[in-house]
Amino acid sequence: MTETSLYVIQQLINGLTIGSTYALIAIGYTMVYGIIGMINFAHGEIYMIGSYISFIVIAGLLGMGFISLPVILIVALIVAVVIASTYGWTIERVAYRPLRGSNRLIPLISAIGMSIFLQNYVALSQSSRDVALPPQITGGWTFGDPSVFEVSFSYMQLLIWSATLLVMVLLTLFISRSRMGRACRACSEDLGMTNLLGIDTNRIIALTFIVGAALAAIAGLLLGLYYGVVNPYIGFIAGLKAFTAAVLGGIGSIPGAMLGGLILGVTEAMTSAFFPSEYKDVVSFGLLVLILLFRPSGILGKPEVEKV
């Protein structure tokens, strides 16, 4: 194989890795939008908080002398998911629910305020500088001709791929089979009708915030381990990327968020393969503008029916 094609394969692997985490975060945007027609701009901050909690737990357990990595990761996962979900639930309860039924812009402004608040709250309580964690999962496979170009696929990337795949399968089962998951779909089709069936839709809405936050926290753990650093501002850009992914796939559609995340990740990786890597954000957000202009319903979304 030529150097270029090996390089493209490498970028594809990297792109799918980042793209899976975009997809995890994007699901939170898409589920909430699907039900209450609102963009939860504080969702990126939930991801950031998930990342911080994971770091604190991992560093803490290492400091206490734990050495079993799987145990450390599972504990970090559980703690991060529980705490991030609590944040997600609380934000909905205090900042969005009281505003429901008012003009659409008002919860949006509240969400932006919540996002700024969380960034500063973490910056003040944790310092605003980068926090680093030494790589926990090292090694991987390499293939290709070392004299031409060596493609590497790390264990960390494998973990991200498989964790994302597992989460997506579980989420799909939940949404299609479980009683509450079906109620989520009913709510996103017709919230008022779901209420008219005696279903407590406030609880279903709270549930979508919890599920979305849990997925963002998982992304926070995975990307935290992958990059090895966090700071209070990582939620902003990751949130925008995931939002772009959700719009690209069709906001409101869960398979769309999965697909959109992967496409966006690969697009970015390919862009940085052939252009200076600063261009990848330009391409991402350029893509967002293009979709909004020419196909606002995204790849898998239904054309917008005005929510009443």
Add this chain to the structure above:
Amino acid sequence: MLRIDNVNTHYGPIQALHDVSVEVKQGEIVTLIGANGAGKTTLMMTICGDPQATSGTITFDGEQISGIPTNKIMQKGLAIVPEGRRVFGGMTVEENLSMGGYFRDKAEAAETIEHVLELFPRLRERYSQRAGTMSGGEQQMLAIGRAMMSKPRMILLDEPSLGLAPIIIQQIFDIIQKLRDEGVTIFLVEQNANQALRIADRGYVLEHGHVVLEGSGADLLVNEDVQKAYLGG
């Protein structure tokens, strides 16, 4: 069973119901007729608390239901087949029905599903089909079946015959009578005044948000004003 006392309902500054009083007794079929925009749907929805009445009281089985949240009202033995059916188009027949019995015990809900499928064999044939791909008549049957899933003592039906072929309309009216025979009290909104009054024990006429006439189904059928306005005679 259902008492609506001097209810007023507003949409913002617009008043859609003016001092409406209606009563539906246990075991009755009561119909509400009126022109487009008279406020029929508004009355149905006000009973369900969506929108809430701005004044007046609604009681169901002696318990006041005005002022409490919609989902709580709908757990008290009341179900609605709303205007335009509002089935969940992306969900299958089975899923739609299970949403109707959401807050009930699983085994009991399964029994009711069986009963619904006996009443509507068409729904059994289409059990795994998405509701959005079904015909209007099938969707209407699904909407009725879904309402039955909560095992309500009373069902509100808002223009169930709208847009359906005469033969399907006849089926729907037969089902309504069957439901009554099973002990379900019926409150029925219809444009199809002729057929509705024929099966109704009593009826009310709503005009511009006011109840202007009430009487037995038979009396309203021969009433001159009703004939002129709603029966094309």
